[in-house]
Amino acid sequence: MIGAAARPALSPRWRWGAAVAVLAAACYAPFQLVPFHVFQLTMVLVYAVALLGLNLLVGHAGQISLGHGAFFAVGAYVAAILLERWELPHLLTLPFAAALAFLLGLGLGVPAIRLRGLYLALVTLAIAIFLVPLLKRFEGMTGGSMGLTTAKPVPPAWSGLAEDQWLYFLTLAVAVAAFLLTAGLLRSRVGRALHAVRDNEAAAEVMGVRLSFYKTLAFAWSAMFAGAAGCVYTWVIGFVSPDSFTVNLSINLLAGLVVGGLGSLLGPLLGALFVMFVPSIAQSVNDAAPGVVFGLLIVVVMYVAPTGLSGLAERLIKKIPRKE
Structure with missing residues (x-):
């Protein structure tokens, strides 16, 4: 069974203060960085949203998944198909991608409730493995090995933002909404049940x-x-x-979360x-041998911070002297 290691709790005042500081820095950053670094931060936010979902399953529900990259790929392809084939506005693709991934997660969660540990890990890994050849097979819809090219969101004239900055703030809005939704979910009855x-x-x-209900719900969310x-x-x-969503993506996501x-x-x-x-x-x-270096860095981080970087950060904050 997988669970989060016990870590010292911080007061709500510290948590809200840290959240506001991080958000302020996030809003300030794209105006001070070159476009490539803005792109990198945008991808950090993208991966953060994916890891929020994986954290619900692994960190809060105690399950495991080695195939989360498959759901990531489903959302990416749903958006690409709706944009390229149906010419939907970008924002409208988000609910469709999230809904289809939710339904697929719900479908996977039903058989997964009878599995745990290594068996569950193998089943989810199998999903990530067969996804790539499946995407290549339906060439008429997915573009096969050549993939699909889509237009990027165009910043409105009133914003005064460059394309990279507009993409960044769109992604930041989605990420903030995802974090708030997750925080609310974990404070609810559902969160207590998952724990x-x-x-x-x-x-x-x-x-x-x-x-069975809450395990299935955890997979779906x-x-x-x-x-x-x-x-x-x-x-x-x-x-x-398809080559953008190999099994390595799923493994990197799980490694990043841990x-x-x-x-x-x-x-x-x-x-x-870390993933970015x-x-x-x-x-x-x-x-x-980048894989060797990557693996060694993971070992070093886990040796220094067994509860993860967030646990290390909280321990360091606890040591800061505070006025009574």
Whole structure:
């Protein structure tokens, strides 16, 4: 059973203060950075939304998924098809992508409630593996190996923003909405039920928690966030192809979440930074074996911060002297 390691709780005052500071910095950043760095931060936000969903499943419900990249790909392709084939406005593709991913997650959650641990990991891994050849097979709809090219959102004249800045703020709006929705969900009865399932399934069932219902719901919500992230990915990149959604994406997402910190709202953001920047750092350190460098960095981070980077950050904040 997977659960978040115990970590010292911070007061709501500290949490709200940190959230406001991060949001203010996020709004200020695109006006000070070159377009490429703005693009990188935009992708961090995209991955953060996907990791929010994975965190619901792994960090809060105690399940595991090695196939989350598949839901990400579903959202990306739904957006691409609606934009390229049906010429829908960009914002309208988001609810369609999220809804279809939700339904697929709901469908996967039904058989998954009978599995746990290694068996559940293998089933979800299989989904990520067969997705790529499946996308290539339906060439008439998905574009096959060549993929689909779509137009990016055009900034309105009144905004005064460049294209990269407009994409960034669109993605930031989706990310903020996703974080607020997740925070509200975790404070609700659903969140308490998920934590009960994660901590002790037998005890949760005795207390009246319907295990099958909440496990299925966790998969569906988790897939929905991944699908929304995939949709925004299509807006940002303007291109999708099967080779962009290999099993490596699913593994990197799970690794990023563990490094960022399970069961923490800050964990997905830190994990997204890890997923975005560490592979490029590994590539620059050693062109011949970036995977080895990437793996070693994960080992080092987990040795220094067993509860993830968010747990390390909270421990450091707890050490700051405070006035009574």
